[in-house]
Amino acid sequence: MFIAMNRFRVAPGREGDFEELWLSRDSHLKGVPGFVEFHLLKGPEREDHRLYSSHSVWASREAFEAWTQSEAFRKAHQGAKPKEGMYLGPPNFEGFDVLQKV
Amino acid sequence: MFIAMNRFRVAPGREGDFEELWLSRDSHLKGVPGFVEFHLLKGPEREDHRLYSSHSVWASREAFEAWTQSEAFRKAHQGAKPKEGMYLGPPNFEGFDVLQKV
Numbered sequence: 001m002f003i004a005m006n007r008f009r010v011a012p013g014r015e016g017d018f019e020e021l022w023l024s025r026d027s028h029l030k031g032v033p034g035f036v037e038f039h040l041l042k043g044p045e046r047e048d049h050r051l052y053s054s055h056s057v058w059a060s061r062e063a064f065e066a067w068t069q070s071e072a073f074r075k076a077h078q079g080a081k082p083k084e085g086m087y088l089g090p091p092n093f094e095g096f097d098v099l100q101k102v
Numbered sequence: 103m104f105i106a107m108n109r110f111r112v113a114p115g116r117e118g119d120f121e122e123l124w125l126s127r128d129s130h131l132k133g134v135p136g137f138v139e140f141h142l143l144k145g146p147e148r149e150d151h152r153l154y155s156s157h158s159v160w161a162s163r164e165a166f167e168a169w170t171q172s173e174a175f176r177k178a179h180q181g182a183k184p185k186e187g188m189y190l191g192p193p194n195f196e197g198f199d200v201l202q203k204v
Contacts, residue, residue, distance in 0.1 A: 003143060003157070019201065027204050041105060041198035053198065055105070096143035096155065099121065102129050
């Protein structure tokens with residue numbers, strides 16, 4: 001199993017814009033081979049931003065990577081135009097291999 | 103739903119020590135009220151460390167917080183003595199509220 005997270009640093013006061021953008025978009029993930037589930041996560045408040053993260057679970061790293069090369073991925077990302085000043089910088093991607101499950 | 107992650111920066115060459123320590127311990131999580139599941143995650147390699155993270159899913163933030171005050175929590179953490187030089191610093195805790203699930 002593989003977990004893909006994309007970490008977003010959202011500027012103070014822009015949390016509403018971020019949530020509206022993400023909650024209204026179509027992820028086009030249902031039916032993608034190897035896709036298990038997707039969560040949108042609201043993380044801790046830091047000194048200069050609020051951390052948010054997308055969080056998707058995949059059957060394998062290979063399934064995730066195949067999706068990033070697919071038409072479904074292109075569709076899911078073409079609609080997500082962030083408003084100016086919403087982010088402190090580009091998102092930070094982290095992929096995790098699941099070593100143990102309890 | 104709530105996801106609790108504790109991020110560990112493991113020194114280069116100490117990945118085996120870290121995995122042995124974590125994979126051999128008893129998390130004492132089964133049967134804890136509100137506990138859903140636990141994963142041990144191996145993340146990306148960075149310039150000066152390898153990122154690992156514990157990842158537990160809870161019915162609510164309150165259930166997680168109640169566990170941190172419990173005897174089961176104390177038991178789960180008393181056995182985890184890290185070897186010297188294994189970590190680059192203390193772990194970094196991040197709690198996430200689930201805003202959306204697909």
